[in-house]
Amino acid sequence: MTRQKSLILLAASGSAALLLGALAFQHLGGLAPCKLCLWQRWPHGAAIGAGVLALVAWPMLMAGLGALAAxxxxxxxxxxxxxxxxxxxxxxxxxxxxxxxxxxEELFDQIMAAPLVRCDEVPWEMLGLSMASWNMLVSLGLAAIWLMALRTR
Structure with missing residues (x-):
């Protein structure tokens, strides 16, 4: 396997690990995701797809798309x-x-329309950072790996 494909596999695997971790927190840990949490999952799915496609064809294009998704x-x-x-x-x-x-009456209507999971509350944190913060930091690292793969021929 080439160095480029190894980097692509590493980056795509990182997105898979983050996505699986989020699903574990949801389904095993009982932490329901908010709207913004769900939005953060879609690009990881795209990065995984780009990684799989890059192993078959178009590694440069898919590395660029993977970096963009991250x-x-x-x-x-x-x-x-x-x-x-x-x-x-x-x-x-x-x-x-x-x-x-x-x-x-307006207050009651607002309460009744409120979602069960709020985007502005932190349900879990480690070392003072929420899951959203960890996703941001790790995803920046994954983007760097995607970009290294893009530069490697």
């Missing part, structure tokens, strides 16, 4: 981290909204 999920993880830390607002349908100035 950067997209890292960006989503960074955005989600900012929402969790209150640096900026998240999507209105999965983050806390204003309460002041609402009638009791």
């Amino acid at each position: 950067l997209v999920t890292a960006g989503l993880g960074g955005y989600h981290t900012g929402v969790e830390r209150g640096w900026w607002p998240g999507p209105s349908d999965c983050s806390g909204g204003p309460v002041g100035g609402m009638s009791s």
Whole structure:
């Protein structure tokens, strides 16, 4: 196996590990994902697909797409981290909204429409970082591996 394909396999395997870890937290650990958590999973699936295709054909194109997918999920993880830390607002349908100035009926409607899992709450963290933060950091590392594969011939 060439060095390029080894790097591609490593990067795609990293995305597979992150995706499997997220699914384990959900199905074995009972941590239901929020909307932003789900958004972060799709690019990992694309990176895995790019990795599989790169082993068969078009390694340069697939390495570029894999790098793009890793950067997209890292960006989503960074955005989600900012929402969790209150640096900026998240999507209105999965983050806390204003309460002041609402009638009791409007407040009740907002409570009833609220999602079960909020994007602006951290259900799990390690070393002070949430899963979204870890996804961002590891995905940046995976993007670097994809880019090394892109530069290797």
